Amino acid sequence: MAISTYAVVENGVVTNVVLSDSALAPNWYLADNVDIGWVLNSDGSFSPPEKTPEESQAELVAGTQNRLDSFARTRSYDDIISACTYENSTVPQFAAEGQYCVQARDETWIALYEILDEVAAGTRPMPASFEEIEPELPPLVWPE
Numbered sequence: 001m002a003i004s005t006y007a008v009v010e011n012g013v014v015t016n017v018v019l020s021d022s023a024l025a026p027n028w029y030l031a032d033n034v035d036i037g038w039v040l041n042s043d044g045s046f047s048p049p050e051k052t053p054e055e056s057q058a059e060l061v062a063g064t065q066n067r068l069d070s071f072a073r074t075r076s077y078d079d080i081i082s083a084c085t086y087e088n089s090t091v092p093q094f095a096a097e098g099q100y101c102v103q104a105r106d107e108t109w110i111a112l113y114e115i116l117d118e119v120a121a122g123t124r125p126m127p128a129s130f131e132e133i134e135p136e137l138p139p140l141v142w143p144e
């Protein structure tokens with residue numbers, strides 16, 4: 001028999017994920033791509049648990065920081081902070097890149113906190129993911 005993935009569900013929540021050739025109990029549901037804590041919906045599908053506002057905000061902040069750090073790494077800086085330290089470099093290229101990174105970092109965080117202020121004011125819903133807000137952040141393009 002083929003091995004399948006089963007979600008063990010208690011009180012509507014996945015408490016374990018197991019591999020088996022059959023469901024060994026009535027609370028075992030055939031499921032792929034689920035994790036502990038996911039919710040069994042009335043239609044038999046599964047969905048991830050809802051995030052708290054604090055968890056959602058932390059994901060947006062982490063995604064923003066990762067975007068800035070990844071950009072800096074395209075020019076071999078350790079991260080955005082490292083790139084910003086070159087703002088006053090005596091090497092013109094490094095100084096220009098450092099100054100750009102300071103500006104880009106500031107503009108990016110201002111844009112994120114404007115989004116979060118709108119959420120706090122109730123004028124927009126909490127974004128579901130960083131990918132939802134990324135297009136609203138300033139583009140990151142190295143100076144020539």
